[in-house]
Amino acid sequence: MALLILGILPSSLAFTATLEPLQNRVDRNESALLDLAITNTGKVPDSYNIGMVDGLWEVSSQPVYAYQSEYGVDVAPGETVHTTLYLRPILQLPYGTYSIPFEIGAKQEKTLQSRSAIVSLRSADEVALVRAYQPTVQVDVQLPNRGLLDPREEAIIAIKMDNQNPLNLSALRIVVNSQLINYNLSTRLAPLEQRTEQFRVSFDALEAPRKDQLTVVLFRDDEVLKTVRQQYEIIAYSSLSREQQEESSLLGVVHHKTLTLRNDGNIARTETVALPASWFNRLFSGASSGHIVKDNQYVWSLELSPGQQVQLQVTTNYGLLVLMLVLAGAVIVLYYIYRSPLIAIKEASVDVHDERDVSEMKILLFIKNRSGRQLPNVRVLDKVPHIAELTDEVIVGTLRPVKMSRSSDATIVEWVVPTVEPYEERIISYKIRSKLSIIGMFNLPPAMLKFKHRGDKERVVLSNALKSTECASED
Incomplete structure (x- = not known):
């Protein structure tokens, strides 16, 4: 009895099923052997029932619960489970070829697939004659690294064959398949020859870790000489x-x-x-x-x-940040361009002073030109409070007032500085005397500078004001 596989497209991609012959010539009193491989391609575990719609054949399985059982075959996601089916004709069927249909159903996915095996039934004498000259070949599959494959590296798979009969096997075909590997090659074996065939397999470097089964089938024409299964694993790595x-x-x-x-x-x-x-x-x-x-x-x-x-x-x-720095720089430049070239600082020292009485005070006016230009005709005006008067004492090295005038609350004293050279500092000093004994403190108003700079418009600069408590003492 010869077996060939006829595939019917699955109704769903939740699982795949393949039938392979293990014993391909039997007479009426023998059982044909089939290998049914079920692969769960879904994401959840499932159970699969196996049945046959043709009532002319007696079918059993190994394991025994796989065929026509309420239990079925349990397959985890991504795994493949193999079941051996035994077929024997119930009636005295005529010699010939028969198509035997099987149905495989998934319980969880509720899908059904059909597979058929073509059986050629022969007489006992014909089977014995064929088996007398039937080749016997041992096949060994060798995987690198004990079957732990790194997807980044090329794997070399070796298939060792040993022809144990004095037969010349000239038309051999090796079919290798798994979920990731599919390969076909042709070879030959001389009588009693040992031969090793090798081929290289490359994976996607990002192939997810998984366990898989490699199936190697040795054919002579359409006859299966040997089927070998080898487990391997795509290892995990991190980079x-x-x-x-x-x-x-x-x-x-x-x-x-x-x-x-x-x-x-x-x-x-x-x-x-x-x-x-x-x-x-x-x-x-x-x-x-x-x-x-x-x-x-x-x-x-x-x-x-x-x-x-x-x-x-x-x-x-x-x-x-650059904008802020530019603006700050512009402000500084504008400040230096438009700031007053003259500054005035007013200081005072007390000649006669106790804790409660101020009688005479020396006033110092510091005038500084902080520009690079000469400033002509600088007028300096200062006010002497009405409770005090300007003394007649001449202070050596200082300008004398050019004008004094009275207002309602003070005496206005005016000096004229002919020129103030660039970066020059001038000092004007004078003394005032109180008309009465002063108890407590009194204020000295700021001095005023008037001058012309960069045009005819007159500019005015004020010094600081003073309080009597801010005056230094002279012993």
């Missing part, structure tokens, strides 16, 4: 690549810092990333969303799936 770039624009006013992260592993990865950010820089900086500030750093907590790439950026714009 993170970092690339940091910095660039500036607008003459360095805007600074960009970009950190690119990529999960080059095949499993998800949690990563904490930090970029320095001082408190000063944070005043002018912005960062990619999702960050927190900790220990003068921008900190992100990232969940990276396999192959995922993330860019984190910190942009520092000193434009506002």
Whole structure:
């Protein structure tokens, strides 16, 4: 009895089912052997029932509960389970070829798939004659690293064959398949020859970790000589690549810092990333969303799936700072351009002074030209309070007043300084005497400077005012 596989497209992608012959020639008194492989491609565990709609054949299974049982075959997500089916004709069927249909149903997904095996029934003499010359080949599959495969590396799979009969096997075909590996090659075996065939397999570097089964079938024409199954596993690995770039624009006013992260592993990865950010820089900086500030750093907590790439950026714009500095510089320049070239400081010292009585006081007026220009005809005016009078004492080295006039509350004294040279400081001093004993304190009003600078418009500058308590004593 010869078996061939006829595939019917599944009604759903929740699982796949394949039938492979294990014993392909039997007579009426023997059982044909089939291997049924069920792979759960869904996301939840499921149970699968196996049934046959043709009543001409007696079917049993190993394990025994797999066929026409309420239990069915349990398969976890991503796994493959194999079941051996035994077929024997119930009636004395004529020799010939029969198509035997099977149905495989998923309980959870409630989907159904059909698979058929074509059975060729022969006489006992014909089967015995064929088996007398039936080839026997031992096959061994060798995987690198004991079947633990790194998807980043190329895997070399070796298939060792040993022809144990004195038969010349010239038209052999090896079919290798799994969820990730599919390969076909042709070979030959001389009588009693041992031969090793190798092929290379490459995976997607980001292939997720999984366990899989590699099935190797050795065919002679359409006849299966040997089927070997080998478990292997795609291992998990973790790798993170970092690339940091910095660039500036607008003459360095805007600074960009970009950190690119990529999960080059095949499993998800949690990563904490930090970029320095001082408190000063944070005043002018912005960062990619999702960050927190900790220990003068921008900190992100990232969940990276396999192959995922993330860019984190910190942009520092000193434009506002530059603008503030420019404005401050402009204010300073304008201040120096338009400030008064003359300043006046008024000081006083007491000649006769006790804790309660002030009788005579010396007044000092400091006039300073802080510009680089000569200032002509500077008029200096100061007021002497009505409770005091200007003394006639001549102070050596100082200008004498050119004019004195009285107002309702003070005597106005005026001096004229012909020229004040650039950066020159002049001192005018005079003494006043109180007309009465003064108890407590009194005020000295500010002195006034009048001059012309950069045009005909007269400018006025005032000195500081004084209180008697701010006057120094002269013993």
